[in-house]
Amino acid sequence: xxxxxxxxxxxxxxxxxxxxxxxxxxxxxxxxxxxxxxxxxxxxxxxxxxxxxxxxxxxxxxxxxxxxxxxxxxxxxxxxxxxxxxxxxxxxxxxxxxxxxxxxxxxxxxxxxxxxxxxxxxxxxxxxxxxxxxxxxxxxxxxxxxxxxxxxxxxxxxxxxxxxxxxxxxxxxxxxxxxxxxxxxxxxxxxxxxxxxxxxxxxxxxxxxxxxxxxxxxxxxxxxxxxxxxxxxxxxxxxxxxxxxxxxxxxxxxxxxxxxxxxxxxxxxxxxxxxxxxxxxxxxxxxxxxxxxxxxxxxxxxxxxxxxxxxxxxxxxxxxxxxxxxxxxxxxxxxxxxxxxxxxxxxxxxxxxxxxxxxxxxxxxxxxxxxxxxxxxxxxxxxxxxxxxxxxxxxxxxxxxxxxxxxxxxxxxxxxxxxxxxxxxxxxxxxxxxxxxxxxxxxxxxxxxxxxxxxxxxxxxxxxxxxxxxxxxxxxxxxxxxxxxxxxxxxxxxxxxxxxxxxxxxxxxxxxxxxxxxxxxxxxxxxxxxxxxxxxxxxxxxxxxxxxxxxxxxxxxxxxxxxxxxxxxxxxxxxxxxxxxxxxxxxxxxxxxxxxx
Amino acid sequence: xxxxxxxxxxxxxxxxxxxxxxxxxxxxxxxxxxxxxxxxxxxxxxxxxxxxxxxxxxxxxxxxxxxxxxxxxxxxxxxxxxxxxxxxxxxxxxxxxxxxxxxxxxxxxxxxxxxxxxxxxxxxxxxxxxxxxxxxxxxxxxxxxxxxxxxxxxxxx
Ligand code: SF4
Ligand code: SF4
Ligand code: SF4
Ligand code: FES
Numbered sequence: 202x203x204x205x206x207x208x209x210x211x212x213x214x215x216x217x218x219x220x221x222x223x224x225x226x227x228x229x230x231x232x233x234x235x236x237x238x239x240x241x242x243x244x245x246x247x248x249x250x251x252x253x254x255x256x257x258x259x260x261x262x263x264x265x266x267x268x269x270x271x272x273x274x275x276x277x278x279x280x281x282x283x284x285x286x287x288x289x290x291x292x293x294x295x296x297x298x299x300x301x302x303x304x305x306x307x308x309x310x311x312x313x314x315x316x317x318x319x320x321x322x323x324x325x326x327x328x329x330x331x332x333x334x335x336x337x338x339x340x341x342x343x344x345x346x347x348x349x350x351x352x353x354x355x356x357x358x359x360x361x362x363x364x365x366x367x368x369x370x371x372x373x374x375x376x377x378x379x380x381x382x383x384x385x386x387x388x389x390x391x392x393x394x395x396x397x398x399x400x401x402x403x404x405x406x407x408x409x410x411x412x413x414x415x416x417x418x419x420x421x422x423x424x425x426x427x428x429x430x431x432x433x434x435x436x437x438x439x440x441x442x443x444x445x446x447x448x449x450x451x452x453x454x455x456x457x458x459x460x461x462x463x464x465x466x467x468x469x470x471x472x473x474x475x476x477x478x479x480x481x482x483x484x485x486x487x488x489x490x491x492x493x494x495x496x497x498x499x500x501x502x503x504x505x506x507x508x509x510x511x512x513x514x515x516x517x518x519x520x521x522x523x524x525x526x527x528x529x530x531x532x533x534x535x536x537x538x539x540x541x542x543x544x545x546x547x548x549x550x551x552x553x554x555x556x557x558x559x560x561x562x563x564x565x566x567x568x569x570x571x572x573x574x575x576x577x578x579x580x581x582x583x584x585x586x587x588x589x590x591x592x593x594x595x596x597x598x599x600x601x602x603x604x605x606x607x608x609x610x611x612x613x614x615x616x617x618x619x620x621x622x623x624x625x626x627x628x629x630x631x632x633x634x635x636x637x638x639x640x641x642x643x644x645x646x647x648x649x650x651x652x653x654x655x656x657x658x659x660x661x662x663x664x665x666x667x668x669x670x671x672x673x674x675x676x677x678x679x680x681x682x683x684x685x686x687x688x689x690x691x692x693x694x695x696x697x698x699x700x701x702x703x704x705x706x707x708x709x710x711x712x713x714x715x716x717x718x719x720x721x722x723x724x725x726x727x728x729x730x731x732x733x734x735x736x737x738x739x740x741x742x743x744x745x746x747x748x749x750x751x752x753x754x755x756x757x758x759x760x761x762x763x764x765x766x767x768x769x770x771x772x773x774x775x776x777x778x779x780x781x782x783x784x785x786x787x788x789x790x791x792x793x794x795x796x797x798x
Numbered sequence: 799x800x801x802x803x804x805x806x807x808x809x810x811x812x813x814x815x816x817x818x819x820x821x822x823x824x825x826x827x828x829x830x831x832x833x834x835x836x837x838x839x840x841x842x843x844x845x846x847x848x849x850x851x852x853x854x855x856x857x858x859x860x861x862x863x864x865x866x867x868x869x870x871x872x873x874x875x876x877x878x879x880x881x882x883x884x885x886x887x888x889x890x891x892x893x894x895x896x897x898x899x900x901x902x903x904x905x906x907x908x909x910x911x912x913x914x915x916x917x918x919x920x921x922x923x924x925x926x927x928x929x930x931x932x933x934x935x936x937x938x939x940x941x942x943x944x945x946x947x948x949x950x951x952x953x954x955x
Contacts, residue, residue, distance in 0.1 A: 364852075370848070370849030370851055371851055373851035373852050374859075377858075377859050384851070385854075386850035386851040386854045387836060387850075394851065395849065797844075798840045798843050798850040
């Protein structure tokens with residue numbers, strides 16, 4: 202059904218928009234920008250900050266443009282005298298309760314509130330400074346997230362993110378009036394509550410109230426320490442987003458430039474998490490086939506299906522808190538980041554003749570939960586902490602700027618070898634559906650000896666930004682040793698964003714869903730929309746990043762994990778075969794139930 | 799006495815297992831236990847499938863939903879300007895001296911908690927206080943003490 206068109210005028214310019222459009226969106230169509238703070242394209246309308254107020258002819262009060270739908274004959278003014286005065290006062294009032302210490306603030310230079318204050322040339326204090334001293338005590342309990350209430354403007358984007366997108370609700374608005382703040386159950390520190398460390402709230406906080414715990418200084422120190430051999434690994438989704446923070450348009454791939462920049466920063470070796478993404482596929486694909494065999498042939502009742510992916514540490518912690526009864530469904534594979542750390546400090550250290558204790562492994566990740574993951578006590582199978590420091594894509598961009606590198610002008614460079622070679626299947630780990638597609642490309646071929654029956658290996662049904670996707674793939678003409686899979690419909694499902702994961706888990710729990718394999722990524726869009734990626738984020742931005750990922754895949758000479766020559770080599774020389782004893786020791790892990798409340 | 803868990807279950811049974819029941823359930827707990835313990839809030843979160851932070855957020859918004867232990871009887875004296883001008887401080891002092899507690903505190907025998915509150919809508923008959931659900935207008939220090947005396951007598955701990 203087509204919607205009615207509504208005619209209105211904005212700043213005397215006529216426009217017709219669909220009924221239900223907000224004044225904010227109608228104005229955007231005419232290229233009038235109205236400032237916003239509590240509004241976010243990923244979230245429901247809150248209408249609480251009021252910086253978007255506009256004048257509507259005939260109305261007594263100013264209207265919040267983000268929360269007011271257009272109506273027939275409406276005449277809107279976005280920059281009248283009344284609007285300007287009100288807006289300026291609103292910003293001044295926000296600042297009166299804000300610890301405006303911009304020069305020492307982590308968000309300095311990338312802060313929506315600061316931009317607005319600067320746009321309106323907010324000068325001296327007009328209103329009394331009402332920042333409560335106790336609000337300046339930061340919560341640094343989490344290895345991933347820093348929460349500073351003195352920077353919070355109570356726009357509640359974080360609360361809506363944690364509830365609407367992530368289905369966690371670790372954060373809530375507590376108390377009221379001048380005591381109101383964003384907090385947790387009983388105001389507990391973040392590391393004691395159900396927070397998954399996903400960082401999605403950071404990506405949507407317009408101020409410095411929620412930021413990543415940064416390890417930039419630690420990494421510089423390691424680089425400058427001559428006794429340390431510092432290797433860096435880069436996650437799939439970093440190469441399609443880093444440019445955004447360094448003056449390159451959204452959706453442009455910067456793989457070669459990123460490698461060049463990392464070499465200039467002084468890392469001893471620049472290696473690729475994509476290599477261990479391929480390794481993950483070998484292990485996880487085999488694990489899936491083994492589980493299927495045990496279930497279908499051996500009729501082993503202890504086998505747990507559907508098997509679920511385990512490369513997203515935000516998702517893992519979510520599952521440990523919210524669905525501890527489904528922990529056995531998780532693949533035992535470590536995430537690619539942790540596989541990398543474990544292999545780097547054993548196999549690789551031996552190869553290049555460096556002692557593991559002298560090696561520092563740094564990860565560049567699109568993710569804040571990976572900071573938590575690397576500190577998990579299970580992640581020390583090399584005998585040392587396998588991954589020492591995790592930097593987000595954003596932190597890397599800061600280091601590049603600190604080093605005075607002109608990123609746009611860098612010549613493209615190549616990853617070092619070994620642990621630098623990867624396939625297209627690995628790079629799509631960065632997008633929702635990617636791990637599934639990569640696993641299918643390999644598993645299908647193991648079982649049938651043929652490539653997956655999709656044009657150019659692109660398994661379209663598992664791609665795209667739908668919250669929950671499912672697909673069914675018929676397995677035909679299998680090799681003799683896989684005869685039990687002949688004619689089987691392999692049912693798979695994919696969810697991204699933890700609210701969607703939650704829905705899917707409820708279905709698994711109730712027995713309503715009948716899947717063999719489920720891929721979950723904790724963040725909307727997958728890692729490309731991760732909590733450590735450049736800010737801002739929006740559905741359009743994530744769509745462009747996804748396109749970039751699939752372009753990168755399409756351009757790779759090797760598209761399937763099992764064809765990566767370095768993968769073939771590591772099994773030959775070191776691991777033996779997937780799920781070998783050595784693999785189990787280094788590449789697999791276990792999970793622990795955590796409290797839900 | 800009911801355990802917290804049974805109490806919450808009963809209240810949820812009665813009010814329904816939806817988010818809309820959050821307020822009546824919380825009120826029901828306060829009616830029985832005088833405040834919302836951590837355990838009670840967790841039980842509610844479980845039963846209504848909400849996060850604990852959500853329950854705490856709602857509880858901490860309302861002055862009449864306490865999240866710290868309170869006495870059997872809660873005295874709330876109106877602190878708004880009209881009652882203030884009609885001698886609210888004398889009432890506070892009289893009760894404070896008699897009960898040996900300050901605003902916000904609870905007596906040792908757990909019989910009384912002394913609080914102030916925003917306007918109760920009785921400005922024409924101030925100063926006014928609320929004891930549990932009962933309003934007492936046109937107070938004098940003497941009158942306030944007599945009222946409290948009555949409560950003390952009939953309260954068994
Ligand atoms: S949050 Fe923004 S406005 Fe506030 S101190 Fe930090 S940079 Fe400045
Ligand atoms: S923490 Fe950030 S997102 Fe959350 S309410 Fe405060 S300013 Fe808004
Ligand atoms: S990191 Fe994720 S789970 Fe934790 S508070 Fe933020 S949005 Fe919620
Ligand atoms: S952006 Fe419209 S009220 Fe906040």
